[in-house]
Structure formats: structure tokens, C-alpha cells
Amino acid sequence: MNTTTKEQARFDVRLSKEQKLFFEKAAYLGGFRSLTDFVILTVQEKAKEIIKEKEQIIPSEKDSQLFFDAITNPKAPSKTLKSAYEDYNSYNNFIPL
Structure with a gap:
């Protein structure tokens, strides 16, 4: 049987109750299944944006x-x-002016 599994890592964060409620509200209003999905997808999109921007700047500087x-x-x-x-x-020199 050939199965592939993705290695997983844990990421813990401490935040205030107000922040958690705020993020949960955004996740709910955004239609995300969970706060975890909201955080992962949001952070992933921001990370892609930052990396793309920086990768464009570095060659430009070179x-x-x-x-x-x-x-x-x-x-x-x-x-x-x-x-x-x-x-x-x-x-x-051959072109008449």
C-alpha cells in the first residue's frame, strides 16, 4: 500500500481574548470553517504577497x-x-539630408 502523508508542525500563539473574538468574528463572517482555517489561509496569502514583493526587489537592486x-x-x-x-x-554618410 502506497500512501503519502504530509509532515505537520504545530504553531502556537498567545493573544488577548479580544483579539481571539475579533478573529473568530472575521472567520465566521468570511465563511471559513474555523479560526484555524482563517488564520492559516490569511497568513499564507500575506506571506505569498511579501515573498513576491521581496523577490522582485532583490533582482531589481542587482x-x-x-x-x-x-x-x-x-x-x-x-x-x-x-x-x-x-x-x-x-x-x-550616404543618406541625403
């Missing part, structure tokens, strides 16, 4: 650094780039 480095410390043009520049200039 891209900014690469761009800044390229502008402040440019490499010498390659043979291909020089050739393209010469082709462009020779083409523009």
Missing part, C-alpha cells in the same frame, strides 16, 4: 548595481561593436 557599474566603469568596445559603429556611420 540590476541597478550592474547598470551603475556598466555606466561608471565601461568596458572597451569589442571588434563587433566597432564594426557596427563603422557600418552605421558609413550608411548615414
Whole structure:
């Protein structure tokens, strides 16, 4: 028999009675089966949002650094780039103004 089980972990939290009642009301009004379902789904959605935002910012910061480095410390043009520049200039010399 091949069964797969998910490993589970426990997460305990202490909160005031007012907070618990407030969260239970939100869970009930939101149509959740339980306070646990409400908390898990709400926290999971917020976690996804935070991770997505941060994962977008990190590459953006790296891209900014690469761009800044390229502008402040440019490499010498390659043979291909020089050739393209010469082709462009020779083409523009034939265009009547």
C-alpha cells in the first residue's frame, strides 16, 4: 500500500481574548470553517504577497548595481561593436539630408 502523508508542525500563539473574538468574528463572517482555517489561509496569502514583493526587489537592486557599474566603469568596445559603429556611420554618410 502506497500512501503519502504530509509532515505537520504545530504553531502556537498567545493573544488577548479580544483579539481571539475579533478573529473568530472575521472567520465566521468570511465563511471559513474555523479560526484555524482563517488564520492559516490569511497568513499564507500575506506571506505569498511579501515573498513576491521581496523577490522582485532583490533582482531589481542587482540590476541597478550592474547598470551603475556598466555606466561608471565601461568596458572597451569589442571588434563587433566597432564594426557596427563603422557600418552605421558609413550608411548615414550616404543618406541625403
